[in-house]
Amino acid sequence: MQAGPSAAERAAVDELLGPPTSAWDGALERSEFDHRVARGGADARGDRDLLLPALHALQGAAGWISPGGMNYVCERLTVPPAEAYGVATFYAMFSVEERPPTVVHVCDDLACRRAGAETVIDRLRSDDATVVASPCLGLCERAPALLLQRAGDQVDSALAPVTDDALEGLIRDGVWGDADAGPESAPQAWEAASREGLRLLRRIGAVDPSSIDDYRAHGGYEALRLALEHGPEWTLREVTDSKLMGRGGAAFPTGVKWKAVAEQPVRPHYFVCNADESEPGTFKDRVVMEQDPFAVIEALTIAGITTGCERGYVYIRGEYPLATERLVHAIEEARRHGFLGDDVFGHGAAFDVELRRGAGAYICGEETALFNSLEGKRGEPRNKPPFPVQRGLFGKPTGINNVETLINVLELLRIGGRAYAGIGTEGSTGPRLFCLSGDVAAPGVYEHPHGVTLREVIDASGGVRDGRAPKAVLLGGAAGGFVGPDRLDVRLTFEDAREGGYTLGSGVVMVFGDSADLSDTCLRIARFFRDESCGQCVPCRVGTVRQEEALHRLVQGRTLGSRADELALLEDVARVMRDASICGLGQTAANAVQSAIASLGVFGGGEADALEGEAVPTRTEAQES
Ligand code: SF4
Ligand code: FES
Secondary structure (H helix, E strand, O other), rough: OOOOOOOHHHHHHHHHHHOOOHHHOOOOOOOHHHHHHOHHHHHHHHHHHHHHHHHHHHHHHHOEEEEEEHHHHHHHHOOOHHHHHHHOOOOOOOOOOOOEEEEEEEOOOOOHHHHHHHHHHHHEEEEEEEEEEEOOOOOHOOOOOOEEEEOOOOOEEEEOOOOHHHHHHHHHHHOOOOOOOOOOOOHHHHHHHHOOOOOOOOOOOOOOHHHHHHHHHOOHHHHHHHHHHHHHHHHHHHHHHHHEEEEOOOOOOOHHHHHHHOOOOOOOEEEEEEOOOOOOOOOOOHHHHOOOOOHHHHHHHHHHHOOEEEEEEEOOOOOOOOHHHHHHHHHHHHHHOOOEEEOOOOOOOOEEEEEEEEOOHHHHHEEEEEHHHHHOOOOOOOOOOOOOOOOHHHOOOOOEEEEHHHHHHHHHHHHHHOOOOOOOOOOOEEEEEEEEEEEOOOOEEEEEEOOOOOHHHHOOOOOOOOOOOOOOEEEEOOOOEEEEHHHHHHHHHHHHHHHOOOOOOOEEEEEOOOOHHHHHHHHHHHHHHHHHHHOOOHHHHHHHHHHHHHHHHHHOOOOOOOOOHHHHHHHHHHHHHHOOOOOHHHHHHHHHHHHHHHHHHHOOOOOOOOOOOOOOOOOOHHOOO
C-alpha cells in the first residue's frame, strides 16, 4: 500500500493548495462524480510550479519530507514521484531522511571560518544538536553566523554573530526557542552621519521597514508615480540614458534588456527579481530587503509595467527568513494600498507580485536555473540561446534583475537618467554597493560611486583590523579572485576590472589579514564549488572534484609527481572548466584558486603569472540578473 501523509502534512499542503477537489487529486473520499470524470492532461499538470512551495510546506510541517507527504504532493500536483524526489534532493534545505524539528545550519564559509565557525560547530555537536555545516548564509558582516531551520509552529531564524554568550545561551535553553537574531544590518548604516550622500542606502536605518506610510514619507512610490505618469517609453528612455549596468556581475545594460523584453510579441511577459544572492561574501541584497523592502517591490513594479508584464516574481534565497517576512508584508501592504493589482495607482496598469523561496542551492542564482526552480524543476541551468528575453520563465519573454540593479532604477528616475549617468565613470555609471567582511574594523554594506579604489573602500570600513596592510583581498566573491596588497589602488569599475583581469562580481570585498591561512581559504572555495556544481555537465562536475583533490594533495604534501605537476594539472582543469562548462559556475570555479596561485604565490605558485592581464571570466556571463 502507498504511504500517505500525516494529518499535519496534509493540512500544510492543503493550506497552500486549497483542499483537494476530487479523489483524483488526493481527497480521502471518492465521489460519484470521480467515477465518471478525471482531470488530466495539461490542466492537471498546470500547477507544477507549486512543487517547491509544496515541498517547503512538508519540510516546515514535519522537519523532513516523508514518503507519505511526498506522495500526497505528487497526487495533488500530478507530478511523477521520481521527479518530485529528484527535485527534493536537489536542495540543501530539504531532507528526505527523518531528522529532528530543529536543525542548525552553521556557516563554515570564508568569513565565518576566520571568526571561529569550527569551534561553534564542535561545541554544538558536543551537545547533540543536529548541525549542518553550511556555505555562506549571507550574514558575513556578523560572522560567525548560524541559521535555525525549524518545523512546526516555530519559524526559521538567524543568529549572528554567534558570540560565546549567545552560544551558551542556546545550549542552555536546549530547544533553541528564543534565539536572539542580533543586530539586523550593517553597523555603519545606522549612523546618521555616514548616511549623508547615500542614494541606494539612504532609507536604511531611517525608515520603518514595516510601514508603507513611512516609506512614502521617505520618498517611496515617487518613482512609480513618475513612471506611470510618463509611461513605459519615457521610463525605458531614462533607464537607457542612465547607462545602468546589471549589478549581478555580467554588467549587461539594463535598458537593453528591458527594451528586448518589452518588444517581444509573444505574451505574457514576466519579470523576476533575483533575490537569491548566494555568492560567498555577499549580503547587500539581504540588507536592502530587510531594511527597505518596499523599495524592492516598487522597483519590480516599475520594471514589470515598463516591459509589458502583468506578473512578477521575487525569488529569494531560502536562508533569508527576516527578508522573506518583510517582503511578504510589503507585497500585502502594496496590494492593500493599490500599488499592486489590477489598477496600479489608479493608472489602469495591472501588475502583481508573488514571492517564492529557494531552498538552498547556489546555482539557482543563475537566471535559467532560477526559472527551472520557479517552474518546480531541479535548478539546473539551461543552454543559451534562447536567452530569457526571448524564452525565459514558462517559456515566455522574461526580464530578470537582481535587487541592487532594481533599486538603482528608483534613484535614476528620481534624479533623471542623464544625471545618474554623471555619477561614477563613463563606462560604469551610478553608485555601487560593496560587502565588506573578514578582517576589517567595521564590516558591513558600503555605498560608493563607481571609480572608487579598493584601498578607499577598505579604508571607509575602518581599514584592516590590526591596522596593517591586508595579506590579500577576495574581490567579487568565490567566483571572483584574489588581489594582493600591491594592487589596492585598482579602480573599481567594470572597464578597469576587464582591463586588469579582476572582477567586481557581486561587490564582495573580503579582507584577509596577516594571520590568514590562504591555502585553507582556497580549499574551502574548492569545496564550495564541488558541492554546488549541479552536475549537469562533465567539465564542471568532474573538474570541481579534481580541483579540490589536487589542492588537498598540495596541502598535505602528497603530490602526484612534483608540486609543479600539480599546479600544471590545476591550470589544465581550470582551462577546461572555463572553456567547456555550460554556465558561469563551472566557468569561474577556478578563478579564485588560480589567482591565489598566480598572484599571491599560494601553494608555491606564482612564476606562471597565468592571470596577469588576462581577462578573468566572471560567473556572470551566465549568472547575471
Ligand atoms: S557548469 Fe556546473 S553548475 Fe553549470 S550546468 Fe554545468 S555542472 Fe551545472
Ligand atoms: S555568513 Fe559565513 S561566510 Fe558569509
